[in-house]
Amino acid sequence: MYTTNAINPEKAIDRSVADQPPAEEDLYFEQNPAPEYLPEFERKLSEFLTNNGTRKVAVVTSGGTTVPLENNTVRFIDNFSAGTRGATSAEYFLENGYAVVFLHRQFSLLPYSRHYTHSTNCFLDYMVESETEPGSVKVDEKYQVQMLDVLRKYKQAQKDNTLLLLPFTTVTQYLFSLRCIALTMSKLHVDTRCVFYLAAAVSDFFMPTSRLPQHKIQSSGGELVVNLDPVPKFLKRLVEAWAPRVMIVSFKLETDESILESKAKTALERYNHQLVIGNLLQTRKKEVIFVTLEETEKYSLTDEEEKEGKEIEEIIVPEVIKRHDVWQEKVCN
Ligand code: PAZ
Structure with a gap:
């Protein structure tokens, strides 16, 4: 009979066998600097999660990440995302009783204020000088109802402390932040109550820190040839190691x-x-498909609904929540 747990001290460390190379994703975190604000980020997040007690939590990522081409960054590669999906979805999660960690591209759209920023109207177009109180400003009569509704929801989220805004700019900041959120969720045992809703448009390519020029690239050098590395696939790490109990x-x-x-x-x-x-x-603003290994389902707005200003996130978010409830039942039992 042999045993599988006998220890031969001479063979405990076999130096003829090369060390397992670290996974690509782990190397990324070793070779690219962590954002300096990360400890403060983690502190704010932990405080928010603790304050929200047993509430369900949605981590909504939103907007596009940048890829800097210089260390003192003048130029960077960006993408189209304005953060509409993320900001809009965050509002529907809040309305459905979730606390929301909103990891977003700095200066992209935010829940609630999105109705009045980056829109075709300047925010000043929503205001008029009061006729009854000369010298003071009020909201134009035609926007009163809609703005009051948005304002009430915004103030409620502030009062309840259910919305945490965490900005990023670069793809590296995004990845460090996402890992920090996942690990903090697990540490505080919030993970089973949490859903990650990854709507951010994350760059597939980046310039490693080791190749990043310190200063602005000079045009006197002639043609600019940019050689980017693929960003390692972090989703696998997120699912398997950082947040295995999160939906x-x-x-x-x-x-x-x-x-x-x-x-x-x-x-x-x-x-x-x-x-x-x-x-x-x-x-994307009118139609999405939900894909699981079992089935694919399509959700869309009718032309009529679109004309009335209904948002596709009003359909997407409750559907995600239904599936989150089922997931929670499964992981908790
Ligand atoms: O920000 P937005 O509302 O303009 O766009 C949303 C979106 C298309 C970026 C989002 O729905 C999405 O698909 N994000 C993932 C992109 C990707 O990496 O494939």
């Missing part, structure tokens, strides 16, 4: 409809998370 919803954006569903399925198979929401750049 994870990722988004998949494509521009070619014929590959959207298959790409979403491939992501599910590769990362083993719970749900991929697929959308096309051209129709």
Whole structure:
């Protein structure tokens, strides 16, 4: 009979065997500097989670990440995302009783204020000088009802302390922040109550710190050839190691409809998370697909609903919440 746990001290460390190389994702965190604000970030997050007691939590990521081309950054690569999906979804999570950790691109759209910023109207167009009280300013009569509704919800979220705004700019800041949120959730045992709703448009390529020029690239050098590395696939790490008990919803954006569903399925198979929401750049405000290993379901607004100003997130978020409830039942029992 042999035993599988006998120890031979001479062979305890076999120096002829090379060390396992660290995973690509771990190397990323070793080779790129952590944002200086990370300890403060973690402190604020822990305080927020503690204050929110047993409330369910949605971590909503939103907006695009940048890829700096210089250390003292003048130029960077960016993407189209304005943060509409994230900011709008955050409001519906709040309305459904969730606390929301809003990890967003700095200066992109925010829940509630999104109705009045980056819009075709300047915020001043919503105001008029009061006729009854000369010298004072009030909201234009035609915007009163809508603005009061938004204002009340905004103030309620402030009063209840249910919305935490955490900004990022670069892809590296985003990844360090996401890892910090996942690990903090697990540390505070909030993970089973939490859903990650990853709507941010995260760069697939980046310039490693080791190759980043210190100063502004000079045009006198002639043609600029940029050589970017692929960003390691963090979703696998998030699902397997950082947040295994959190329900994870990722988004998949494509521009070619014929590959959207298959790409979403491939992501599910590769990362083993719970749900991929697929959308096309051209129709993302009107139509999405929910893809799981079992089925694909389409959700869309009718032309009528679109005209009335209904938002697709009003359909997406309650559907995600339904699935989160089922997930919670499963992981808690
Ligand atoms: O910010 P926005 O509302 O303009 O766009 C939202 C979106 C298309 C970025 C989002 O729905 C999405 O698909 N995010 C994931 C993108 C991706 O990495 O595939």
